[in-house]
Amino acid sequence: MIETFVALFAAHVLADYVFQSGIMAANKHRLAHLALHGLVVLLTATLITGTFGAPVVVLTALHVTTDAIKARAGQTIAAHLADQLAHLITLALIALAVPDLWHSGIWANGQLAPAPVWLPHGLLLIFGAIYATRAGGFAVGLLMAPYGPEFSADSLPGGGKMIGLLERGLIYVLTLAGLPIGIGFLIAAKSVLRFESPKEGAIAENRKRSEYVIIGTLASFGWAILVSLAVVFLLGQLPDLGID
Helix, strand or coil, X not given: CHHHHHHHHHHHHHXXXXXXXXXXXXXXXXXXXXXXXXXXXXXXHHHHHCCCCXXXXXXXXXXXXXXXXXXXXXXXXXXXXXXXXXXXXHHHHHHHHCCCCCCCCCCCCCCCCCCCCXXXXXXXXXXXXXXXXXXXXXXXXXXXXXXXXXXXXXXXXXXXXXXXXXXXXXXXXXXXCCCCHHHHHHHHHHHHHHCCCCCCCCHHHHHHHHHHHHHHHHHHHHHHHHHHHHHHHHHHHCCCXXXX
């Protein structure tokens, strides 16, 4: 079952955060864009699991239905988190209902070529990293959107997004490497680099900027830590590779 969930999770990340464009994400209230995204979901689930059948079709239908409901709710952090939670629950339910979906596919049973035993582990590590970094950036962006873009107006173009991407990636690596203490040093380093001396007559503005940075940083770190811990847990549930 756990291999099936990992494969479905990898397909979900591939469909939502690799092959989904910004235009497609913003226009899911339009039938054409929603249908196109549904096709992507169907193809990625078929590709990753190596099988096509009723479970994949049901998964696609539930994914599209969830996205249609979310499109009506609008682009808010609450709607996004509810959408992702619904998708993950759907993946878990499909994995529970059809636990052998992965093992019946062409990759696992070697119909094309013998699949390496570490393939599910590799899928989880790669797509867990994408979920921690890219999906985290989208979530943090929605969270910070109501505060306005003026606090990053004097930053490098895309600098904040790149910093967030790198910090979440580092947290992911540190957690999987069993070095969570490094996250504390990462927080300290970012705090020092982000420190600004108060300018005369701009104390209130500096306070708002500091709060903006703190909220974004805590959200970014929190997302990366939660995803990283979930990946560590799932890795522990996968069959042992037998590597001493």
